[in-house]
Amino acid sequence: MSDKTVRQLAEVVGIPLERLLEQLKEAGLSAHAPDDVINEDEKVKLLAHLRKRHGKPTGEADAAPKRVTLKRRTVSELKQSSAPGSSAKTISIEVRKKKTYVKRTEVATVADEPKESEEIIKTEEATPAQPMPVSAEHPPISAVAEEKAVRIEEELFEREEPVVEAVSSAVTVGDMAVADSEVIDEAALTETQATELRKENERKARLSESERKKEEEKKRRLEAAVEKNAEKVRQLAAARIESQKKKRQGQTAGKGKKKGKQKDKNGAQTDLKHQFEKPVAPVIKEVAIPEHIIVSDLAQKMSVKAAEVIKQLMKMGMMATINQSIDQETAVLLVEEMGHKAIMQSDDDLEAEILAALKEESSQEMSRAPIVTIMGHVDHGKTSLLDYIRETRVAAGEAGGITQHIGAYQVITDHGSVTFLDTPGHAAFTAMRARGAELTDVVIVVVAADDGVMPQTKEAVEHARAANVPIIVAINKIDKPQANPEKVMQEMSTINVVPEEWGGDVQFIKVSAKTGEGIDDLIEALILQAEILELTAPVEGSASGIVIESRLDKGRGAVATILVQRGMLEKGQFVLCGHEYGRVRAMFNENGKTVKDAGPSTPVEILGLSGTPNAGDEFLVVQNERAARELAEHREDKSKISRMAAQQAAKLDQVFSKMATGETASLNLVIKTDVQGSLEALRESLIKLSSDEVEVKVVYGGVGGINEGDVNLALASGAILIGFNVRADTAARKLIEEKDVDLHYYSVIYQAIDEVKSSISGMLAPEIKETIVGLAEVRDVFRSPKFGAVAGCMVVEGFVKRNLPIRVLRENVVIYEGQLESLRRFKDDVAEVKMGMECGIGVKNYNDVRVGDHIEVFERIEVKREL
Numbered sequence: 001m002s003d004k005t006v007r008q009l010a011e012v013v014g015i016p017l018e019r020l021l022e023q024l025k026e027a028g029l030s031a032h033a034p035d036d037v038i039n040e041d042e043k044v045k046l047l048a049h050l051r052k053r054h055g056k057p058t059g060e061a062d063a064a065p066k067r068v069t070l071k072r073r074t075v076s077e078l079k080q081s082s083a084p085g086s087s088a089k090t091i092s093i094e095v096r097k098k099k100t101y102v103k104r105t106e107v108a109t110v111a112d113e114p115k116e117s118e119e120i121i122k123t124e125e126a127t128p129a130q131p132m133p134v135s136a137e138h139p140p141i142s143a144v145a146e147e148k149a150v151r152i153e154e155e156l157f158e159r160e161e162p163v164v165e166a167v168s169s170a171v172t173v174g175d176m177a178v179a180d181s182e183v184i185d186e187a188a189l190t191e192t193q194a195t196e197l198r199k200e201n202e203r204k205a206r207l208s209e210s211e212r213k214k215e216e217e218k219k220r221r222l223e224a225a226v227e228k229n230a231e232k233v234r235q236l237a238a239a240r241i242e243s244q245k246k247k248r249q250g251q252t253a254g255k256g257k258k259k260g261k262q263k264d265k266n267g268a269q270t271d272l273k274h275q276f277e278k279p280v281a282p283v284i285k286e287v288a289i290p291e292h293i294i295v296s297d298l299a300q301k302m303s304v305k306a307a308e309v310i311k312q313l314m315k316m317g318m319m320a321t322i323n324q325s326i327d328q329e330t331a332v333l334l335v336e337e338m339g340h341k342a343i344m345q346s347d348d349d350l351e352a353e354i355l356a357a358l359k360e361e362s363s364q365e366m367s368r369a370p371i372v373t374i375m376g377h378v379d380h381g382k383t384s385l386l387d388y389i390r391e392t393r394v395a396a397g398e399a400g401g402i403t404q405h406i407g408a409y410q411v412i413t414d415h416g417s418v419t420f421l422d423t424p425g426h427a428a429f430t431a432m433r434a435r436g437a438e439l440t441d442v443v444i445v446v447v448a449a450d451d452g453v454m455p456q457t458k459e460a461v462e463h464a465r466a467a468n469v470p471i472i473v474a475i476n477k478i479d480k481p482q483a484n485p486e487k488v489m490q491e492m493s494t495i496n497v498v499p500e501e502w503g504g505d506v507q508f509i510k511v512s513a514k515t516g517e518g519i520d521d522l523i524e525a526l527i528l529q530a531e532i533l534e535l536t537a538p539v540e541g542s543a544s545g546i547v548i549e550s551r552l553d554k555g556r557g558a559v560a561t562i563l564v565q566r567g568m569l570e571k572g573q574f575v576l577c578g579h580e581y582g583r584v585r586a587m588f589n590e591n592g593k594t595v596k597d598a599g600p601s602t603p604v605e606i607l608g609l610s611g612t613p614n615a616g617d618e619f620l621v622v623q624n625e626r627a628a629r630e631l632a633e634h635r636e637d638k639s640k641i642s643r644m645a646a647q648q649a650a651k652l653d654q655v656f657s658k659m660a661t662g663e664t665a666s667l668n669l670v671i672k673t674d675v676q677g678s679l680e681a682l683r684e685s686l687i688k689l690s691s692d693e694v695e696v697k698v699v700y701g702g703v704g705g706i707n708e709g710d711v712n713l714a715l716a717s718g719a720i721l722i723g724f725n726v727r728a729d730t731a732a733r734k735l736i737e738e739k740d741v742d743l744h745y746y747s748v749i750y751q752a753i754d755e756v757k758s759s760i761s762g763m764l765a766p767e768i769k770e771t772i773v774g775l776a777e778v779r780d781v782f783r784s785p786k787f788g789a790v791a792g793c794m795v796v797e798g799f800v801k802r803n804l805p806i807r808v809l810r811e812n813v814v815i816y817e818g819q820l821e822s823l824r825r826f827k828d829d830v831a832e833v834k835m836g837m838e839c840g841i842g843v844k845n846y847n848d849v850r851v852g853d854h855i856e857v858f859e860r861i862e863v864k865r866e867l
């Protein structure tokens with residue numbers, strides 16, 4: 001830095017020459033003329049003098065730090081208990097605060113150093129959590145603003161924006177105050193300082209009155225803005241404190257009650273109260289409609305109440321209950337009416353697809369073992385025969401194997417193998433058939449050589465014929481001295497089962513289940529029959545077959561015995577059995593031995609199903625679990641529908657309409673009568689009704705009450721049940737009701753003939769119809785001198801009316817028809833007694849009522865003829 005004259009210095013600093021000379025004089029410096037030279041030392045002296053005059057320390061003041069920055073760092077820990085069961089977390093919280101204090105004299109420099117000042121502001125903006133620089137000697141306005149900003153900032157650490165604004169404004173106000181308080185004569189004596197001071201003085205000199213006003217206005221506005229921001233922040237802080245207070249109160253009040261509020265993972269409180277938002281627009285759903293759908297299911301699919309659906313159906317002119325099944329077309333209309341989109345679905349799409357895929361797997365057909373069912377009259381030796389075969393044939397080859405009853409077993413002979421269904425009797429056979437399982441290839445009818453043909457022998461033959469299955473007759477107990485095989489052959493011939501040696505087509509084998517005589521011949525006969533039938537099945541590819549029986553085992557879960565009909569079943573495959581499905585976890589044969597696969601005609605026990613399927617259910621192997629589950633669900637739906645939808649069992653009053661549409665060309669009947677004579681008479685008269693259009697077939701005719709087997713047979717062969725002076729027993733009634741089988745009772749032959757005739761000729765319905773209104777069970781019989789025998793009865797169905805006609809039934813056969821003489825409850829005569837009540841019944845002109853008899857009360861109703 002070079003020495004300057006007083007004049008030059010005055011020019012540089014921008015003050016009048018006279019004033020500078022005066023100041024030099026005051027400082028006691030030698031220079032007193034404009035052209036005197038002032039060296040560096042003199043300049044410093046002049047500056048010191050000027051500072052002294054303004055009351056500022058010299059020397060150390062320069063050495064003292066110009067700005068002090070205080071940094072504070074606090075570290076605290078927060079214990080955070082998270083979800084129950086997991087350990088508490090510790091969160092470290094570090095709070096950093098920074099305050100910078102700038103000396104007043106330095107403020108001028110700060111003002112002169114816009115770069116640095118800007119930097120500070122920028123830092124504040126970038127790290128809003130850090131407090132702003134604070135000037136210790138700021139004028140009141142800026143100090144207040146700054147203080148507010150700092151306080152607010154401390155109060156609300158994270159509320160960035162308003163604080164930043166406040167801080168920035170405060171800083172700006174502060175800077176301006178610094179500029180205002182500038183003292184010109186304190187100009188630095190260095191060249192730069194002098195230049196800058198001069199510029200500032202020039203700027204100040206240029207400031208007009210109006211500009212000053214503007215500046216003031218700006219200052220005021222800024223102050224107002226700061227105040228406004230501060231107010232906003234205060235409100236926010238107050239709101240936050242208030243809400244925290246409320247939460248704390250809620251927590252204390254709701255201790256032990258977790259409802260409504262939940263802690264999320266981070267421990268933050270989440271109020272569930274406001275999570276659900278009511279939809280503002282109606283939700284349009286895509287509703288898949290199968291061929292039949294139950295009202296309640298449809299309602300569920302549309303997420304509406306069933307009552308809404310019923311109401312809508314009523315509007316459409318249809319009365320329906322919640323459990324009623326409605327057809328696809330109605331459902332589609334309804335769904336669209338209710339504003340949703342209906343998608344029609346075919347029930348059998350999926351099933352048909354899978355079955356078609358199974359059929360496509362064409363594999364080579366090989367001959368298979370015949371599947372045999374044994375039938376016969378009680379005690380003629382069905383079980384003995386089965387046991388003998390199993391024990392000698394099955395266990396023989398499997399030493400140590402525990403023979404189990406699994407419902408079926410296979411016998412291996414020199415000529416081939418035979419599969420026996422271990423469910424003897426025509427009841428099981430017909431029940432299977434009624435479920436649609438045509439399983440048996442051959443029926444063995446067992447007839448005891450000492451007893452001959454009995455009613456159940458005939459039944460067995462009828463059932464086998466109805467199923468179109470060939471018969472082999474086993475004349476059993478030939479070891480007995482009174483055995484008479486010839487008599488058996490003769491009697492069998494009368495029911496059209498003619499032995500081969502007599503020119504017929506049925507093999508008759510003489511056996512003894514006791515000694516084992518003839519058993520080999522019987523098996524050979526079976527194999528021969530199988531050869532005639534040319535029984536074949538594919539031995540490879542996906543397996544399918546029938547469930548024979550199933551049970552729930554304590555340790556193993558659902559166990560099902562299945563008979564493979566085609567393909568090869570392997571362990572680990574997914575199977576579908578009726579409504580159940582699952583992966584075959586293990587397979588066992590009849591000896592309890594584990595097997596890995598099972599081919600056609602092989603019975604196996606399988607484990608791994610979701611539940612116990614029904615005997616007669618079909619099983620098949622499917623590709624994966626998903627397909628198995630979907631199909632099982634579909635089948636379940638279908639069976640639910642079919643249970644609820646009107647059953648399509650054969651109906652006498654529908655025969656003509658079905659004939660007209662070409663649906664049927666035959667009328668099948670199952671007839672049960674009180675005596676053999678009426679059976680023959682009825683059978684002949686009914687068969688004679690056959691015409692060119694329709695054939696009347698008596699599938700089965702027997703004597704005695706109607707039992708479950710008769711109902712199953714009617715179901716299996718689509719027949720109508722006729723009870724002539726006989727009634728159905730309890731089990732049969734239950735099944736009739738469940739399956740909606742058409743049952744007709746008659747007590748006069750011509751009436752039965754008339755009705756069948758009119759049904760097949762499409763004639764008008766008969767005028768009089770009979771309805772059974774009540775049934776009473778005889779529990780005791782008293783003798784009364786006035787009424788004779790009085791039956792102490794319990795009304796078990798409907799009601800008993802004094803003036804209605806009655807019938808007395810013994811073992812479900814009508815033994816008397818007449819009227820009531822008396823009807824009493826305790827000693828009073830009454831007109832009517834309802835179900836569940838006891839009463840005394842006197843039957844007019846009949847004194848042979850016995851304990852166990854039933855008294856049936858019926859009504860004859862006149863039916864209007866309809867054209």
Ligand SMILES: Nc1nc2c(ncn2[C@@H]2O[C@H](COP(=O)(O)OP(=O)(O)OP(=O)(O)O)[C@@H](O)[C@H]2O)c(=O)[nH]1
Pocket residue numbers: 376377378379380381382383384385424476477478479480511512513514515
């Ligand atoms: N002597 C002799 N007795 C036999 C023979 N077969 C069976 N029995 C006997 O006849 C009786 C009835 O035999 P079951 O095998 O129980 O007859 P079922 O036909 O199975 O009888 P249900 O199961 O009641 O229908 C038993 O006492 C047997 O011991 C045989 O070949 N000879």
